Amino acid sequence: xxxxxxxxxxxxxxxxxxxxxxxxxxxxxxxxxxxxxxxxxxxxxxxxxxxxxxxxxxxxxxxxxxxxxxxxxxxxxxxxxxxxxxxxxxxxxxxxxxxxxxxxxxxxxxxxxxxxxxxxxxxxxxxxxxxxxxxxxxxxxxxxxxxxxxxxxxxxxxxxxxxxxxxxxxxxxxxxxxxxxxxxxxxxxxxxxxxxxxxxxxxxxxxxxxxxxxxxxxxxxxxxxxxxxxxxxxxxxxxxxxxxxxxxxxxxxxxxxxxxxxxxxxxxxxxxxxxxxxxxxxxxxxxxxxxxxxxxxxxxxxxxxxxxxxxxxxxxxxxxxxxxxxxxxxxxxxxxxxxxxxxxxxxxxxxxxxxxxxxxxxxxxxxxxxxxxxxxxxxxxx
Numbered sequence: 560x561x562x563x564x565x566x567x568x569x570x571x572x573x574x575x576x577x578x579x580x581x582x583x584x585x586x587x588x589x590x591x592x593x594x595x596x597x598x599x600x601x602x603x604x605x606x607x608x609x610x611x612x613x614x615x616x617x618x619x620x621x622x623x624x625x626x627x628x629x630x631x632x633x634x635x636x637x638x639x640x641x642x643x644x645x646x647x648x649x650x651x652x653x654x655x656x657x658x659x660x661x662x663x664x665x666x667x668x669x670x671x672x673x674x675x676x677x678x679x680x681x682x683x684x685x686x687x688x689x690x691x692x693x694x695x696x697x698x699x700x701x702x703x704x705x706x707x708x709x710x711x712x713x714x715x716x717x718x719x720x721x722x723x724x725x726x727x728x729x730x731x732x733x734x735x736x737x738x739x740x741x742x743x744x745x746x747x748x749x750x751x752x753x754x755x756x757x758x759x760x761x762x763x764x765x766x767x768x769x770x771x772x773x774x775x776x777x778x779x780x781x782x783x784x785x786x787x788x789x790x791x792x793x794x795x796x797x798x799x800x801x802x803x804x805x806x807x808x809x810x811x812x813x814x815x816x817x818x819x820x821x822x823x824x825x826x827x828x829x830x831x832x833x834x835x836x837x838x839x840x841x842x843x844x845x846x847x848x849x850x851x852x853x854x855x856x857x858x859x860x861x862x863x864x865x866x867x868x869x870x871x872x873x874x875x876x877x878x879x880x881x882x883x884x885x886x887x888x889x890x891x892x893x894x895x896x897x898x899x900x901x902x903x904x905x906x907x908x909x910x911x912x913x914x915x916x917x918x919x920x921x922x923x924x925x926x927x928x929x930x931x932x933x934x935x936x937x938x939x940x941x
Contacts, residue, residue: 656808
């Protein structure tokens with residue numbers, strides 16, 4: 560392919576890529592959402608409906624007035640605000656860890672933890688279903704990597720046994736985002752303890768959803784502050800804001816501050832989402848019954864659709880071919896219900912599916928309408 564100054568080669572390549580996506584039914588487009596959009600949203604990750612809660616919105620607005628639109632610099636320059644310190648302290652307390660470090664996104668939290676702890680001299684043992692952020696982190700770390708079958712503890716044990724004294728990380732999610740199943744964290748932590756490895760658990764879909772009061776699966780299982788476990792999480796799902804966090808012992812936090820490039824060279828999380836996440840966390844602490852509504856709605860809709868009930872807030876409805884799933888998604892949207900649609904390569908098993916968030920903050924009348932529509936659409940497209 561020519562690389563001439565006209566750029567014809569690149570344009571031809573991009574056209575070929577677009578045609579291949581279209582032929583496979585995998586073309587994705589951006590659809591801007593209006594502020595006054597009245598579509599019922601069961602596609603996002605606002606599990607508790609806190610992104611528009613008056614307390615959260617007010618806190619975010621007040622932070623802009625007090626601090627300005629942005630943090631102004633990286634955390635190590637002048638970007639660390641009192642808000643960040645308050646949020647880190649209260650997140651650590653809520654999730655049961657000695658220390659926390661906040662990032663601009665959950666993606667950056669995963670990149671930071673893995674790349675700061677693993678290098679060419681380390682071994683990374685990765686579950687086959689981990690999130691793209693962890694996959695990218697492993698690639699950037701340049702560590703030797705062993706990908707094990709999903710939730711296969713024996714395969715993890717075998718991989719660690721071959722570590723030959725190297726530092727080793729095991730990567731897992733507490734609740735997997737597509738299939739909605741939980742990781743065998745107790746067994747994985749035990750295996751890591753046997754081999755002096757570190758288990759990195761992404762709690763993106765566990766915080767605010769699992770455990771008494773939404774403390775997450777790690778704390779529910781008694782693994783908080785475990786010497787062979789560290790946790791990452793996002794502030795953009797159950798907490799309805801933006802950002803990410805890493806939790807562990809104080810020496811881990813110090814190491815990330817000094818060695819994690821995505822932390823060191825990134826502008827700090829802006830004041831509004833920082834304050835919003837803090838207000839959402841405080842609201843959750845004051846209302847520990849909120850996660851129960853998620854599981855009630857998951858059970859009701861999951862049984863109606865005859866699908867396996869997930870450990871988290873998202874129902875996965877297999878529909879086979881990409882075009883069938885896209886058609887079902889479009890049919891829901893025509894009746895005012897927005898649901899997610901996962902297609903390859905986003906689905907680890909290659910089966911396209913609807914992804915339905917059982918939002919606890921949705922008014923009951925809206926929820927009932929949504930479940931009626933989804934039930935009918937799934938029946939028609941199965």
